[in-house]
Amino acid sequence: xxxxxxxxxxSVAPDRTVYLLPGEADSQAGFAAIRAKASHFRNxxxxxxxxxxxxxxxxAVAAAIAAARDEHGKPRFFVIGVDLPLPQTYWKVAKVAAxxxxxxxxxxxxxxxxxxxxxxxxxxxxxxxxxAYALADVIVVDVPLSVGERTVESPQDITIELHHFHAAIRAxxxxxxxxxxxxxxxxxxxxxxxxxxxxxxxxxxxxRGVTAPLHxxxxxxxxxxxxxxxxxxxSFFRSFAGIDAESARRARAFLTAFIDTQQFPLWELSDTTxxxxxxxxxxSYRAANIAFIHEWTLLAEQLGVNLFxxxxxIRVRKGTHDNMRYPGFGVGGYCLxxxxxxxxWASVHLFDSDVTLDMTLQALRTNYQxxxxxxxHLSDLLDGELSGKTIAVCGVAYLPGVADTRNSPTELLxxxxxxxxxxxxxxxxCLTTWPEAPHIVLASDLATALRDADGVVLAVPHRDYLNVTxxxxxxxxxxxxxxxxxxxxxxxxxxxxxxxxxxxLRGVGKGHWHKRGYSCHKLEHAAS
Ligand SMILES: NC(=O)c1ccc[n+]([C@@H]2O[C@H](COP(=O)([O-])OP(=O)(O)OC[C@H]3O[C@@H](n4cnc5c(N)ncnc54)[C@H](O)[C@@H]3O)[C@@H](O)[C@H]2O)c1
Numbered sequence: 001x002x003x004x005x006x007x008x009x010x011s012v013a014p015d016r017t018v019y020l021l022p023g024e025a026d027s028q029a030g031f032a033a034i035r036a037k038a039s040h041f042r043n044x045x046x047x048x049x050x051x052x053x054x055x056x057x058x059x060a061v062a063a064a065i066a067a068a069r070d071e072h073g074k075p076r077f078f079v080i081g082v083d084l085p086l087p088q089t090y091w092k093v094a095k096v097a098a099x100x101x102x103x104x105x106x107x108x109x110x111x112x113x114x115x116x117x118x119x120x121x122x123x124x125x126x127x128x129x130x131x132a133y134a135l136a137d138v139i140v141v142d143v144p145l146s147v148g149e150r151t152v153e154s155p156q157d158i159t160i161e162l163h164h165f166h167a168a169i170r171a172x173x174x175x176x177x178x179x180x181x182x183x184x185x186x187x188x189x190x191x192x193x194x195x196x197x198x199x200x201x202x203x204x205x206x207x208r209g210v211t212a213p214l215h216x217x218x219x220x221x222x223x224x225x226x227x228x229x230x231x232x233x234x235s236f237f238r239s240f241a242g243i244d245a246e247s248a249r250r251a252r253a254f255l256t257a258f259i260d261t262q263q264f265p266l267w268e269l270s271d272t273t274x275x276x277x278x279x280x281x282x283x284s285y286r287a288a289n290i291a292f293i294h295e296w297t298l299l300a301e302q303l304g305v306n307l308f309x310x311x312x313x314i315r316v317r318k319g320t321h322d323n324m325r326y327p328g329f330g331v332g333g334y335c336l337x338x339x340x341x342x343x344x345w346a347s348v349h350l351f352d353s354d355v356t357l358d359m360t361l362q363a364l365r366t367n368y369q370x371x372x373x374x375x376x377h378l379s380d381l382l383d384g385e386l387s388g389k390t391i392a393v394c395g396v397a398y399l400p401g402v403a404d405t406r407n408s409p410t411e412l413l414x415x416x417x418x419x420x421x422x423x424x425x426x427x428x429x430c431l432t433t434w435p436e437a438p439h440i441v442l443a444s445d446l447a448t449a450l451r452d453a454d455g456v457v458l459a460v461p462h463r464d465y466l467n468v469t470x471x472x473x474x475x476x477x478x479x480x481x482x483x484x485x486x487x488x489x490x491x492x493x494x495x496x497x498x499x500x501x502x503x504x505l506r507g508v509g510k511g512h513w514h515k516r517g518y519s520c521h522k523l524e525h526a527a528s
Contacts, residue, residue: 395460
């Protein structure tokens with residue numbers, strides 16, 4: 001969600017729309033209109049909610065809260081989204097203020113509900129003015145808290161970027177109404193709500209002479225930016241905890257007002273440290289699960305067997321084995337690549353604990369390096385000669401159907417390809433630009449990307465790739481091409497057809513392809 005490029009005075013969205021950064025007078029005029037609307041909705045019985053951070057989480061959370069209705073069908077909330085007035089971020093505010101979603105998503109509910117809230121009902125607005133926090137009954141914190149290096153050798157090497165998080169919390173403390181509830185949704189190191197957020201808020205409130213008790217809770221997000229983006233907020237289980245009974249009560253009442261808690265009851269944990277640790281454990285478990293299957297992928301390939309078939313046969317054991325992961329290309333995205341590090345950092349820096357999460361940290365290293373296995377297949381198929389070769393890399397996003405490219409495993413593959421002197425051509429049906437690598441020009445369509453390639457890597461199982469028929473693959477690919485399917489995009493029939501057409505193929509987790517001789521040219525195989 002970074003801009004394509006930044007110029008002083010403007011903020012450029014990934015879709016290349018250019019927004020002028022507002023001056024102080026414009027911001028204040030816009031905010032005066034928001035204040036008037038807030039007062040109108042409050043008079044009609046609605047609460048005012050401010051969502052801090054209009055990123056992948058905050059935008060969807062703001063839309064979900066704005067969609068809540070009371071028993072008479074009236075909006076329960078007037079929602080204000082706040083983000084920073086910077087070239088990298090302002091376009092999100094401008095888009096939300098215009099009723100457009102800044103997020104490319106396959107979930108059509110998101111743009112529709114956001115547009116309806118802003119342009120029809122009028123109970124969702126966006127601003128850069130931090131005075132918005134003063135209007136809120138509840139402030140929902142959805143800002144990032146990032147790590148430095150993604151892989152570390154020892155817990156002492158972990159660094160986290162606390163500075164921006166501190167600044168965000170301080171802004172809330174400077175402005176918040178004395179009785180407001182602060183609900184932290186940001187994924188934070190365990191213990192952070194009590195040991196980092198609480199003291200900052202208290203310090204700022206003390207400075208202003210506020211003596212009322214502080215209401216503070218943590219309720220982590222499980223939003224999944226795919227086809228059920230909004231539903232993953234509104235219709236899903238949620239855990240939370242307050243720093244005291246009243247904070248927990250307020251958090252429960254707020255969450256109940258926009259989440260379907262009849263069907264998905266809330267889970268109140270004993271304290272905020274538990275809620276924070278739950279999020280970190282949940283994501284570390286998933287990351288470790290993915291890393292675990294990687295060494296079995298290597299074994300299955302050498303044994304000449306199809307690990308996808310094997311995993312499917314095991315996943316029938318519901319309740320114990322049905323979340324076994326499949327072989328794959330790598331792990332990207334914002335969360336699975338960092339959340340384990342936040343847990344280990346907390347252990348050292350907030351609790352002075354000597355526990356080392358060895359298996360968890362090893363999983364992150366394994367996941368980070370996973371694309372190198374795909375690179376190895378490609379290199380083998382091209383007889384170790386990558387220099388000067390054109391390589392079509394299909395897929396950048398960290399999940400199929402989404403445009404989130406943060407920590408994409410494709411990055412490492414590209415870095416290695418470029419180091420080896422190859423010429424990568426990148427395609428992703430969800431992207432027109434790659435925000436983290438703006439110098440890379442993306443191919444406009446799959447056929448163009450594949451046309452002149454010596455090698456092809458299928459890295460993300462986007463629907464657009466899964467929907468390509470065997471017939472089409474054989475026209476897109478050409479004889480002599482090396483094709484590595486890292487995501488089970490090609491079925492056996494298609495692989496057979498491509499091999500018959502003169503391609504050499506490997507598949508991550510597909511030892512049976514190697515056994516059938518798909519790694520060799522058809523003629524070589526026939527002769528051997
Ligand atoms: N992306 C996901 O799928 C997901 C899922 C669950 C939880 N989370 C967690 O939610 C949090 C937010 O993630 P995200 O993906 O939305 O991040 P993001 O980077 O997309 O968005 C965060 C936004 O906060 C803004 N921001 C930063 N400082 C601010 C400040 N002082 N005032 C106002 N706005 C400020 C940034 O400009 C940015 O637009 C993270 O802790 C993440 O780990 C993310």
